Amino acid sequence: MIAANIEKITQQLPKQVKLIAVSKTQPIELLKEVYQAGIKAFGENKVQEMVAKQPQMPIDTEWHLIGHLQTNKVKYIAPFVHLIHSVDSIKLLTTINKEAHKNNRIINVLLQVYIATEETKFGLNETELVTLLHNAKNSNLNHIAICGLMGMASNTDNSAQIENEFSGLQRLFHKIREDITSFPILLPDKFTELSMGMSSDFLMAIKHGSTMVRIGSSIFGARSYSLK
Numbered sequence: 001m002i003a004a005n006i007e008k009i010t011q012q013l014p015k016q017v018k019l020i021a022v023s024k025t026q027p028i029e030l031l032k033e034v035y036q037a038g039i040k041a042f043g044e045n046k047v048q049e050m051v052a053k054q055p056q057m058p059i060d061t062e063w064h065l066i067g068h069l070q071t072n073k074v075k076y077i078a079p080f081v082h083l084i085h086s087v088d089s090i091k092l093l094t095t096i097n098k099e100a101h102k103n104n105r106i107i108n109v110l111l112q113v114y115i116a117t118e119e120t121k122f123g124l125n126e127t128e129l130v131t132l133l134h135n136a137k138n139s140n141l142n143h144i145a146i147c148g149l150m151g152m153a154s155n156t157d158n159s160a161q162i163e164n165e166f167s168g169l170q171r172l173f174h175k176i177r178e179d180i181t182s183f184p185i186l187l188p189d190k191f192t193e194l195s196m197g198m199s200s201d202f203l204m205a206i207k208h209g210s211t212m213v214r215i216g217s218s219i220f221g222a223r224s225y226s227l228k
């Protein structure tokens with residue numbers, strides 16, 4: 001079933017769009033099935049859960065942290081995390097840099113932008129994003145690579161609204177890329193990713209330039225939170 005779900009999704013993805021299997025709350029056996037079907041990138045929203053699963057999966061599994069990250073937990077994922085999608089403060093950026101340095105590696109991050117109308121979603125607005133980028137340039141962040149932006153659309157049936165939110169993020173992404181020389185922390189060949197789109201809205205996200213989609217329930221089926 002999982003292999004068929006993945007097949008159906010990948011058929012709809014342009015070649016350049018990466019599929020991240022969002023495996024939060026899912027048991028390791030199902031992650032292994034996904035891996036066997038050819039998907040090696042997994043998204044988790046909790047540090048503890050990612051740390052527990054990581055040693056049980058093949059060494060070339062890519063771990064993507066997609067949920068809110070507290071600074072005191074960065075050290076647990078710093079040795080192996082592939083991409084942190086949810087960076088929303090200079091303090092978090094500085095901590096990731098410090099832990100990456102300790103592990104003698106460069107950690108890839110995305111800056112999370114708030115595009116939804118709901119109060120519950122984390123992220124930066126445009127002004128905060130630009131301020132963060134300007135402030136970051138003097139911080140000697142040699143052990144992080146800012147690879148792009150991440151956003152989550154509103155949880156709504158109103159597709160015009162979702163599309164509007166995605167196109168807003170796409171516009172912001174291109175605005176920064178076009179003016180990239182005013183942000184010395186950003187490198188044009190690194191700042192290339194736009195992480196947006198989930199099970200219900202990934203086709204719209206792709207239409208608006210998404211380069212990575214984070215898909216859970218359409219691969220695994222509905223999440224059962226009681227299994228935690």
Ligand SMILES: *Cc1c(COP(=O)(O)O)cnc(C)c1O
Binds near residue numbers: 024045066218
């Ligand atoms: C859970 C989650 C997803 C995947 O959601 P589905 O609707 O199951 O595809 C994507 N992104 C983030 C940040 C998530 O927390």
